[in-house]
Amino acid sequence: MKFVDEFRAPELIAKAGEEIRRLADANRHYRIMEVCGGHTHAIYRFGLKDLLPANVELIHGPGCPVCVLPMGRIDDGLSLAAEPNFIFAAFGDMMRVPGTHGSPLEYKARGMDFRIVYSPADALKLARSNPQKHVMFFAIGFETTAPSTALTLMRAKAEGLCNFSVFCNHVTIIPAIRAILDSPDMRLDGFVGPGHVSTVIGCRPYAWISGDEGKPVVVSGFEPLDILQSIVMLLRQLRRGEAHVENQYKRVVPWEGNRAALRAMGEVFELRPYFEWRGLGFISQSALKIRASYAQWDAEQRFTVPGVRVTDPKAAQCGEVLKGVLKPAQCKLFGRECTPEQPVGALMVSSEGSCAAYYNYEHRKPVTIASAAAI
Amino acid sequence: MATPASKIKFREPQIEMAHGAGGKASRRLVEGLFAPLLFGTSQGPLGDAAHIQINGTRMAMTTDSFVVNPLRFPGGSIGELAINGTVNDLAVSGARAEAIVVSYVLEAGLPTDVLEAEVRAMADAADRAGVTIAGGDTKVVEHGKADGMYITTTGIGRLLSGAEISPQSVRPGDQVLLSGPIGDHGITILLARGELDLEADLRSDTRPVFPLIQALVREAGAGVRWMRDPTRGGVATSLNELARDCGLGIVLFEEKVPVHDSVRGACEILGLDPLHIANEGQFLAVISCELAETALEVLHAIPGGEEAVIIGQVREQPASMVSVTTLYGGNRLVDMLVGDPLPRIC
Numbered sequence: 001m002k003f004v005d006e007f008r009a010p011e012l013i014a015k016a017g018e019e020i021r022r023l024a025d026a027n028r029h030y031r032i033m034e035v036c037g038g039h040t041h042a043i044y045r046f047g048l049k050d051l052l053p054a055n056v057e058l059i060h061g062p063g064c065p066v067c068v069l070p071m072g073r074i075d076d077g078l079s080l081a082a083e084p085n086f087i088f089a090a091f092g093d094m095m096r097v098p099g100t101h102g103s104p105l106e107y108k109a110r111g112m113d114f115r116i117v118y119s120p121a122d123a124l125k126l127a128r129s130n131p132q133k134h135v136m137f138f139a140i141g142f143e144t145t146a147p148s149t150a151l152t153l154m155r156a157k158a159e160g161l162c163n164f165s166v167f168c169n170h171v172t173i174i175p176a177i178r179a180i181l182d183s184p185d186m187r188l189d190g191f192v193g194p195g196h197v198s199t200v201i202g203c204r205p206y207a208w209i210s211g212d213e214g215k216p217v218v219v220s221g222f223e224p225l226d227i228l229q230s231i232v233m234l235l236r237q238l239r240r241g242e243a244h245v246e247n248q249y250k251r252v253v254p255w256e257g258n259r260a261a262l263r264a265m266g267e268v269f270e271l272r273p274y275f276e277w278r279g280l281g282f283i284s285q286s287a288l289k290i291r292a293s294y295a296q297w298d299a300e301q302r303f304t305v306p307g308v309r310v311t312d313p314k315a316a317q318c319g320e321v322l323k324g325v326l327k328p329a330q331c332k333l334f335g336r337e338c339t340p341e342q343p344v345g346a347l348m349v350s351s352e353g354s355c356a357a358y359y360n361y362e363h364r365k366p367v368t369i370a371s372a373a374a375i
Numbered sequence: 376m377a378t379p380a381s382k383i384k385f386r387e388p389q390i391e392m393a394h395g396a397g398g399k400a401s402r403r404l405v406e407g408l409f410a411p412l413l414f415g416t417s418q419g420p421l422g423d424a425a426h427i428q429i430n431g432t433r434m435a436m437t438t439d440s441f442v443v444n445p446l447r448f449p450g451g452s453i454g455e456l457a458i459n460g461t462v463n464d465l466a467v468s469g470a471r472a473e474a475i476v477v478s479y480v481l482e483a484g485l486p487t488d489v490l491e492a493e494v495r496a497m498a499d500a501a502d503r504a505g506v507t508i509a510g511g512d513t514k515v516v517e518h519g520k521a522d523g524m525y526i527t528t529t530g531i532g533r534l535l536s537g538a539e540i541s542p543q544s545v546r547p548g549d550q551v552l553l554s555g556p557i558g559d560h561g562i563t564i565l566l567a568r569g570e571l572d573l574e575a576d577l578r579s580d581t582r583p584v585f586p587l588i589q590a591l592v593r594e595a596g597a598g599v600r601w602m603r604d605p606t607r608g609g610v611a612t613s614l615n616e617l618a619r620d621c622g623l624g625i626v627l628f629e630e631k632v633p634v635h636d637s638v639r640g641a642c643e644i645l646g647l648d649p650l651h652i653a654n655e656g657q658f659l660a661v662i663s664c665e666l667a668e669t670a671l672e673v674l675h676a677i678p679g680g681e682e683a684v685i686i687g688q689v690r691e692q693p694a695s696m697v698s699v700t701t702l703y704g705g706n707r708l709v710d711m712l713v714g715d716p717l718p719r720i721c
Contacts, residue, residue, distance in 0.1 A: 001636055001639055001640060001643070004639075004643060008702060010702045010703055013702070013703045014703065017703070041646075044707055045648075045707060046701050046702075046703065046705060046707075047699075047700075047701040047703065047704075047705020047706050047707050048703075048705060049705070050703075050704070050705035050706060051703055051704075051705055092645075092646075105391065105392065105393070106389075106391060108392070109389065109390070109391045109392055110389070115570070116570065117570070118570075118571045118572065118573075118645075119572070122570070122571075122572065224703065340710075340713045341393075341399055341400065341713045351646060360707075360708065360709075360710050361707035361708050361709075362707065362708065
């Protein structure tokens with residue numbers, strides 16, 4: 001398959017692995033955070049951890065949009081689904097995320113109308129073909145998915161489509177990285193930077209991480225070779241004692257980002273003063289809300305939602321895992337009360353969540369159990 | 376016969392879609408509720424067909440309901456599936472399908488020509504598979520209470536001589552054989568629903584696998600330890616069930632698992648694993664190491680068996696689990712499917 005197989009070629013992967021072992025200083029322990037859930041998934045799916053030396057440790061970051069959404073927001077969205085003639089549309093990732101009274105899939109089993117869409121434009125199509133019903137798109141995601149929500153809202157407005165709205169949970173990546181770096185119990189050497197987010201925002205917004213914090217950032221693609229090459233680039237910088245923002249994912253990410261996408265976001269969204277993140281708490285200016293000029297299509301403005309805050313179960317340590325302070329298996333609930341089938345925390349739900357990735361691909365491996373005991 | 380309540384382990388308050396998806400939830404329902412109440416046990420492997428003896432003749436019996444949406448899709452339709460599915464369940468139990476009975480649940484308002492097309496499809500499929508349709512029943516439910524039609528087929532077959540198939544006979548060193556490329560059926564159905572804006576040149580792989588299995592058992596019968604058709608839940612779920620039932624580890628070699636490019640592409644885009652996608656015309660077999668080459672040669676010589684490959688082997692470790700060795704020598708575990716496969720966003 002073109003543009004995939006080239007980045008999975010075993011001989012190139014083996015070479016990158018060798019280069020990493022050559023560059024890694026044996027007397028030093030490297031802690032590198034991959035920000036993106038897509039990276040976490042690929043690392044486990046392709047068994048890349050097995051190719052790294054023991055002193056190059058990957059820490060899973062907060063870049064899984066499903067995982068960082070607090071339960072209160074899910075409850076708010078689900079509270080509307082019981083309205084008559086209502087269609088709740090969401091990405092597949094959302095369907096198993098538990099709210100207080102069940103996940104969207106469980107609501108669906110009880111007879112409410114939930115549809116999985118692959119793009120917000122598909123939700124708009126549903127609204128066009130079901131004029132007697134109201135279609136609400138439950139929007140999640142970082143800057144990766146926010147532009148397509150923005151364009152969909154612009155189209156809804158242009159068409160005057162009144163039976164469509166968006167429940168907006170879009171968040172922005174930079175404040176989350178800042179929150180992690182501000183966390184006192186966190187020590188990181190560098191970042192494998194988000195690939196898809198950067199196609200929209202470009203590489204410039206990471207300059208403060210290298211400039212002010214002195215940590216290198218390499219924006220990375222999602223194939224095995226991309227990720228290993230990004231680790232090579234980080235280790236080279238670290239070896240030279242440098243800290244820059246570099247772009248490994250040049251075939252997709254323009255340095256300046258995608259201006260048209262940013263313009264669409266600017267037209268439709270404004271920053272919320274603050275927003276609650278699961279595990280990270282309230283972070284100021286970290287999320288997007290729909291502007292007043294689009295109020296008619298904003299489910300939160302159009303309908304009444306309870307606006308409840310639901311605290312995570314006390315025993316669940318999603319926050320610590322999300323920040324990279326704990327490994328998934330170190331959480332008290334991991335693999336016992338909390339499994340992909342019956343997730344307590346959202347990190348266990350999305351296949352990009354670090355707990356689900358770890359559970360599905362890794363934790364029962366005999367070798368890993370031995371090394372986890374050594375931590 | 377009263378079953379003590381303590382034996383019933385299924386405590387979930389309501390039935391969810393996942394309980395029918397063929398993965399872990401299905402297994403919990405069957406082992407936690409059906410088995411203790413109906414068979415008085417929750418122990419022992421649950422195969423594709425039940426083995427029974429009638430006047431000393433060893434028979435296999437199976438039943439399956441088909442609830443596919445849409446009713447017709449590239450490469451097949453619900454009627455064809457309903458015959459092939461049951462014929463295949465018998466085949467992987469080592470049996471030749473002899474007779475099938477059919478139950479239809481029809482929705483009021485179903486156009487007659489749609490029904491006729493499916494009944495014809497069944498007659499054709501039965502003819503191809505060499506099985507008699509011996510009887511049937513029809514019920515009609517109100518409009519809106521079924522997706523057009525549901526079909527249940529129940530089949531009975533005679534066990535092939537020389538077929539001794541059970542997870543307990545699987546040994547470390549045995550080879551895992553797959554009859555051909557995986558994922559065609561599941562991805563075809565996903566795309567045929569038209570909910571995702573994706574198109575691919577794909578057809579369901581639905582077909583009877585009996586001719587392949589008959590030859591396999593004839594030529595390498597002593598080495599055939601276990602077989603399964605990896606339908607719902609895919610190869611990963613079937614092999615996990617085997618690993619659990621025999622207590623051994625199954626190690627797959629990623630580069631050996633055949634997947635058509637269009638299936639791979641769709642899985643990449645949707646974030647799905649081909650190992651979890653349903654098949655309707657393939658089977659998995661565990662073959663003793665000595666007879667694995669013979670088994671491949673036999674299959675390669677039969678039309679429809681050309682793409683058979685060895686995709687992995689049975690080892691002591693990881694006990695009761697399935698692990699995949701990636702292209703790079705790294706490895707990952709592959710679990711049963713949890714719920715339905717859901718596309719992810721990024």
